[in-house]
Amino acid sequence: MNRFLLIAALTTLLVTACGKPAPPPQAAAQPAPAAGAVPTTATATLDDAKALAVMNKAGCAGCHAIDKKILGPSYADVAKKRKGEQGAAAMxxxxxxxxxxxxxxxxxxxxxxxxQISDDDLKAMVDWVLTK
Ligand code: HEC
Incomplete structure (x- = not known):
């Protein structure tokens, strides 16, 4: 299913659930996926909401938060340490x-x-962490 159909389906769901028209989807807010790209549970560009959903699903959230240390370092600390480091994402x-x-x-x-976390979601998570 492409992004447009997904948004259309979600909008329909929202309208059905709330009984009033939902605002038009903000299709322009994000770049469209490259031709042929199939979005899985996460697209290549995660926003904070999607990243937090992946973190909760994958269990990262028990040990990590964006801006505070839990058991693991905050993602802001990771970004501070790793941003600009050669090969950081792959590592x-x-x-x-x-x-x-x-x-x-x-x-x-x-x-x-x-x-726990698919390869696609893991790559997208790392790219997102490095933007923090
Ligand atoms: C049980 C706790 C725990 C869970 C679950 C966990 N982490 Fe971590 N994570 C840590 C700890 C502790 C460190 C610090 C390791 C170190 O000092 O080298 C860390 C380090 C990291 C780092 C920085 C590594 C570096 O060398 O810069 C990233 C990025 C990270 N975790 C992402 C994730 C993601 C994404 C998930 C979920 C798929 C996850 N973590 C799940 C505890 C956890």
């Missing part, structure tokens, strides 16, 4: 998948399997 994707420790202290991050 972070691998580290989140396999787990690791030592960069922020001795508490390890456990591995995160593909059943």
């Amino acid at each position: 972070l994707v691998k580290k989140i998948r396999e787990g690791g420790a030592g960069a922020y202290g001795s508490i390890p991050m456990p591995p995160n399997s593909t059943s």
